[in-house]
Amino acid sequence: MKIVNVGANISIKRDIDTGTETQRATVEAIISQVKEQGDQALFELTKQFDGADLKSLRVTEAELEGAYAHIDDTLIEALREAITNIRDFHERQKRQSWLTTKEDGTILGQKVTALDAVGVYVPGGKASYPSSIMMNVIPAQVAGVGRIVMVSPAGADGNLPASVLVTAKELGVKEIYKVGGAQAVAALAYGTESIPAVDKITGPGNIYVALAKRAVFGKVDIDMIAGPSEIVVLADKSADPRYIAADLLSQAEHDEQASAVLVTTSKLLAENVAKEVQEQLTTLPKREIAGASIRDYGVIYIAHDLVEAIDVINELAPEHLELLTEEPMNLVGKIRHAGAIFVGPYSSEPVGDYFAGPNHVLPTNGTARFSSPLNVDDFTKKSSIIAYSKQALQENGYIISALARLEGLEAHARAIDIRLEDK
Incomplete structure (x- = not known):
């Protein structure tokens, strides 16, 4: 790893991957095909890209039940404990609707309403991601979303991984479809014969999924366009x-x-960590991937003191931040920009990925300066409530009319004036 002083250029930002012209054109063509052909397009594209010749898109209850035979009981229990922890954390995020009444009889408030339908994308391919299912489904459930749809690409054998099916079953997700890629995003956004459209799409995917989410944003809401993962560790000599x-x-x-x-x-x-990284790399199964990451995007910054170090952290605004100092809790209040903060030597980042409870869907690429982890609020919307009293309108109507005319909106002003005249 490179070791540099803080005076050097400080950044972990990478250009947002908007794909190649060919990739964007491919995604646009896929979306158009799904909009025009519906299920037929999903079957054809699934065979073309995933090698699966499906007869039905929807996962059956028998498939969900049968998946348990392929998962060890200890892993099932681990999933259940993780689900409990994640659900408990997100339950604490729930907001209530509220009303307030003024002395003049005016009632103002806010109504919190869960989204009607949400689609959760679960990556497929060579790996399975039960944790991604939990982190996207649970806050939606806690929010009260009425319909949660899960999509994930099937393998060439036409099946989803057992761990994915068991996790979905444990969470109570009943509507699951064997479709992935840009075609799955298009189906969720526009609907097909088998898959009614949703209001929001969440969950990670490859560049084609990301480009498709970007393309359908506006027709539906999306969680975010996530960049590559990142971690920053703040440490002193005690680490x-x-x-x-x-x-x-x-x-x-x-x-x-x-x-x-x-x-x-x-x-x-700094020197000891650089050596240790190289030693641990030699035995890592994914050492080629990790090695390239460390070579191109791994760096150690040396700061004069913790004050300067914290300034660096807030400039980086990392996705994951670990505090490995003698008094780490004393620093938490000074951190302004970070997706998730892991405090102390036993709060390793994977604790948050899988088990502790907070959501692992986090802002990347410096966007922690203005955005938050996926949470219950992301699956609700708010409506303002205004019940103005006659007394309040008589007292404030002339002010409202004046403000409307200040903006040159005479009809707005007259809508108030006509009520003031009607005594």
Whole structure:
């Protein structure tokens, strides 16, 4: 890893991947095909891209039940414990509708309403991601979303991974379709004979999924266009270089473009972590991916003191931030920009990925400056309530009319005036 002083250019931002011209054209063609042909397009595209010759898109109850035979009981229990933790955390995020009454009889308030239908995209391919299902489905359930649809690409055998099916079953997701890629996003946005359209699409995917989500935004809402994963560790001389190296590599193995950064006040720690990263890389199964990430996007910044180090953190606005200092809780209040903050030596980033409870769908690429982790609010909408009293209108109507005329909107003003004249 490169070791540089804080005076160097500080950034973990990468250009947002908008795809190649060919990729964008492919996505546009897929979306058009699904809009025009519906289910027929889904069957054809699934065979073309995934090699699965499906007869039906929807996962059956028998498939859900049968998946349990392929998952060890201890793993099923682990899933259940994780679900409990994640649900408990998100229950605490729920907002209530409210009303307030003024002395003149005016009633003002806010009505919180869950979205009617949400689509959750679950990546497929060579890996399965039960944690992604939990992190997207649970806040939607807690919010009270009436219909939750899950889509995921089938393997060439026409099946979804057992771990995906078991997780969905444990969560009570009943509407699951074997379709992935841009065609799945198009189906969720516009609807087909088998898949009624939803109001919002969440969940990660490859570049084609990301481009499709970007293309249908406006027709439906989306969670975010996520960039490569990133981790920043803030550490002083008290930190264990083995822990830091392991945590940096935990993100580096995600993607060649993933970013792993250490900010420290100790030059000795910086050197020891750099050595430890190289040693741990040699035994890592995904060492080629992690190695490329460390080579191209791995860096160690040496700060003069913790004050300067925190300034660096707030400038980076990382997705994941670990605080490995002697008094880490004392620093939490000084962190303004981070997707998730992991405090102390035993709060390794994977604790948050899988089990602790907070959501692991986090803002990347510096967007933690203005956005938040996926949460219950993302699956609700708010309506303002205004019940103005006659007394309030008589007292304030002339002000309202004046403001309308200030903007040159005479009809607005007259809509108030006609009521003031009617005494």
